[in-house]
Amino acid sequence: SKARRYDQEEGPKITFNDVAGIDEAENELIEIVDFLKDPSKYTRLGGAAPKGVLLVGPPGTGKTLLAKAVAGEAGVPFFSISASEFVEMIVGVGAARVRDLFSQARDQAPAIIFIDELDAIGRARGQAAIGGASEQEQTLNQILTEMDGFSSRQGIIVLAATNQPDVLDRALLRPGRFDRRVVVNLPDKVGREAILKVHTRGVPLANDANLAELAAETPGFSGADLKNLVNEAALRAARLGQNEVHFEDFMEALEKIILGPERPLLLSP
Numbered sequence: 166s167k168a169r170r171y172d173q174e175e176g177p178k179i180t181f182n183d184v185a186g187i188d189e190a191e192n193e194l195i196e197i198v199d200f201l202k203d204p205s206k207y208t209r210l211g212g213a214a215p216k217g218v219l220l221v222g223p224p225g226t227g228k229t230l231l232a233k234a235v236a237g238e239a240g241v242p243f244f245s246i247s248a249s250e251f252v253e254m255i256v257g258v259g260a261a262r263v264r265d266l267f268s269q270a271r272d273q274a275p276a277i278i279f280i281d282e283l284d285a286i287g288r289a290r291g292q293a294a295i296g297g298a299s300e301q302e303q304t305l306n307q308i309l310t311e312m313d314g315f316s317s318r319q320g321i322i323v324l325a326a327t328n329q330p331d332v333l334d335r336a337l338l339r340p341g342r343f344d345r346r347v348v349v350n351l352p353d354k355v356g357r358e359a360i361l362k363v364h365t366r367g368v369p370l371a372n373d374a375n376l377a378e379l380a381a382e383t384p385g386f387s388g389a390d391l392k393n394l395v396n397e398a399a400l401r402a403a404r405l406g407q408n409e410v411h412f413e414d415f416m417e418a419l420e421k422i423i424l425g426p427e428r429p430l431l432l433s434p
């Protein structure tokens with residue numbers, strides 16, 4: 166049977182230019198970009214480069230975005246799977262897909278493999294819900310086997326995202342596997358302003374649309390929340406026939422988001 170392509174990204178390339186407000190995490194990944202650009206530069210003296218990096222943080226903070234940006238900056242292909250896809254699968258299917266994924270990445274190395282929601286299959290063995298356990302174990306074992314099976318000289322980096330690092334099977338965290346951890350936190354006020362700037366690049370802002378002030382009004386918002394806020398404000402302004410998005414549009418959108426959605430059906434995603 167024909168190998169499936171794992172969402173290898175096409176279309177516009179994502180770079181660090183698209184990521185904001187999580188500078189520390191970004192800086193920690195610069196070394197990975199450098200490695201992918203020229204793996205032999207790192208390994209020529211016999212050292213082993215990292216193979217796996219765990220991106221840890223709450224939902225919507227930009228873990229997937231960051232992984233794509235690493236691939237984009239390095240100019241290497243991006244292969245991704247979401248571990249939650251495997252949960253309902255027939256025994257053996259998840260493991261086969263993992264094997265296939267790594268095989269494709271090896272063929273096109275240097276490359277990035279991204280595993281989203283690692284905790285969905287990476288939970289400590291024996292702790293899984295009844296029924297799904299053996300499938301989950303097989304899939305997890307296959308990930309461990311694949312990670313042990315390639316040499317860091319091959320130029321493959323596996324990035325995995327989780328918001329529950331504590332439940333992960335310890336075998337995943339051993340040296341040579343996901344032995345590095347990059348924390349991707351919710352942005353602070355300055356970070357939120359930077360993220361708002363990224364997401365309003367294509368949006369005509371009125372003079373009163375002060376993004377610093379908006380950042381101050383949105384504590385606890387993730388990058389994904391801020392993107393949604395900009396989108397809702399732009400829709401509101403358009404609906405009202407305006408040519409620019411005003412501060413009031415943002416505040417109304419904010420109120421709507423905080424109070425819960427009352428979306429007109431036509432605008433539902």
Ligand code: ATP
Nearest residue numbers: 183184185224225226227228229230360388389392
């Ligand atoms: P999840 O854990 O739910 O998968 P995540 O941390 O992977 O979330 P993303 O899927 O990367 O988050 O974020 C969703 C979208 O929100 C991104 O595609 C991007 O448009 C926007 N976004 C999130 N964080 C940032 C950020 N730090 N800078 C710019 N945009 C961001």
